[in-house]
Amino acid sequence: MDIRKKTRELSGTAAGKAREAIGRTKETAGRARGDAGLEHRGRAEKAMGKVKQAVEKGRHTLKH
Template identity: 55%
Template sequence: MNIAKKTRNIGHIVEGKAKERTGRALGNKSLQRRGRAEQAMGKMKQAVEKGRESFKH
């Protein structure tokens, strides 16, 4: 897996966690949902990259 893509995907996951926790602390449901969505996007992209890598070998 390309290290740049992996780093970007992990960044989405971390940023999503931060948004979710901030939303929870502030009582902002919208921010919590956006954080969860961003985490899911990062995890999905990470899984796609792992799948691509397995087909290369």
């Protein structure tokens, strides 16, 4: 099963946290293997997770 498909199914903040965790894992794996590309992709995915969480937090603030 594709992880990205699963994170799309999660709602808001949970998807952001999941994406951040996946990114952290990829970043660590890239560092351990000496794979700079995987490490960079992990950082990018982790950042996307943080952005998604911030957007959801802003959306929640606007609703209430």
